[in-house]
Amino acid sequence: MSEIPNIKLNDGNLIPQLGFGVFKVDENDAERVVSEALEAGYRHIDTAKIYGNEEGVGRAIEKSGIDRSELFITTKLWNDDQKNPKDALDASLERLGLDYVDLYLIHWPCEKQGAYVDAWEELGKQREAGLAKSIGVCNFLPKHLDNLLSPGGEPIVPVVNQIELHPTYQQREVTEYCRSRGIEIEAWGPLGQGKYDLFNEEPIAQAAKAHGKTPAQVVLRWHIQEGNIIFPKTSHKERMVENMDIFDFELTDEEFLKIHDLERGNRVAAHPDEVDVD
Numbered sequence: 625m626s627e628i629p630n631i632k633l634n635d636g637n638l639i640p641q642l643g644f645g646v647f648k649v650d651e652n653d654a655e656r657v658v659s660e661a662l663e664a665g666y667r668h669i670d671t672a673k674i675y676g677n678e679e680g681v682g683r684a685i686e687k688s689g690i691d692r693s694e695l696f697i698t699t700k701l702w703n704d705d706q707k708n709p710k711d712a713l714d715a716s717l718e719r720l721g722l723d724y725v726d727l728y729l730i731h732w733p734c735e736k737q738g739a740y741v742d743a744w745e746e747l748g749k750q751r752e753a754g755l756a757k758s759i760g761v762c763n764f765l766p767k768h769l770d771n772l773l774s775p776g777g778e779p780i781v782p783v784v785n786q787i788e789l790h791p792t793y794q795q796r797e798v799t800e801y802c803r804s805r806g807i808e809i810e811a812w813g814p815l816g817q818g819k820y821d822l823f824n825e826e827p828i829a830q831a832a833k834a835h836g837k838t839p840a841q842v843v844l845r846w847h848i849q850e851g852n853i854i855f856p857k858t859s860h861k862e863r864m865v866e867n868m869d870i871f872d873f874e875l876t877d878e879e880f881l882k883i884h885d886l887e888r889g890n891r892v893a894a895h896p897d898e899v900d901v902d
């Protein structure tokens with residue numbers, strides 16, 4: 625298995641392009657799942673306060689004995705903590721048993737609450753204090769990013785925008801906006817959250833056959849070639865290994881473009897304008 629490539633963020637820090645996500649991993653199972661992911665070779669873990677599993681993630685990290693500098697740990701500021709990011713990050717660090725996270729993200733803009741611009745300033749202070757090495761956002765549309773990037777002085781540019789993205793929902797307007805400003809794209813739900821029959825889409829099934837890979841591997845490989853940062857979730861060890869085994873083949877330009885052409889606005893989860901505090 626070839627090595628996982630790193631992507632250089634706009635603040636100079638490196639992030640492994642492939643990681644492991646733990647949305648919907650129960651706190652009771654999180655230690656086992658993350659321990660198995662670390663054993664499989666993942667070094668980048670994506671969690672969030674709202675997933676309710678930071679303690680289990682932290683126990684797995686501690687028990688792994690892996691040097692902290694080799695790990696890349698992301699957590700997120702939940703919506704009703706936007707008015708108090710300081711306490712929220714302190715509490716996440718406590719649950720994780722860490723002195724710092726590698727990446728701290730605002731989870732949703734929650735526009736109606738009107739707090740995300742001030743919260744972003746606070747995240748800047750947390751970065752200054754070394755509690756978060758890098759800071760970014762999730763589920764931000766260009767209108768939200770405009771508000772972060774336009775205040776006077778030197779704005780802090782988020783290192784990533786983590787958005788729903790899979791072959792039939794690519795959010796190209798958002799990705800173009802971000803990439804033109806040095807903001808990397810993290811694709812959540814890279815496999816469509818298993819909510820539709822992605823794996824039987826013809827270009828995916830065909831490429832899988834041609835390369836002797838599974839459809840899941842083809843989709844994940846497509847993300848890698850798109851330049852997306854991904855962290856597919858699974859609770860099964862075999863799939864953890866399968867989802868990492870995507871660096872020994874390459875989709876041809878034709879295969880890549882056929883998957884790219886599957887775009888049809890097929891959002892499977894919430895839209896940023898629908899998510900607010902209550």
Ligand code: NAD
Nearest residue numbers: 645646647670762812813814815816817818840856857858
């Ligand atoms: P995903 O696209 O990673 O789908 C996960 C599902 O895909 C699994 O439950 C399983 O059913 C299936 N799967 C995984 N590997 C497979 C394989 N090899 N073969 C067949 N099926 C397979 O969806 P996700 O978990 O929602 O997204 C990944 C991560 O993104 C999350 O765990 C979380 O860390 C993050 N996320 C962030 C947000 C956000 O708002 N910022 C929202 C959702 C998820």
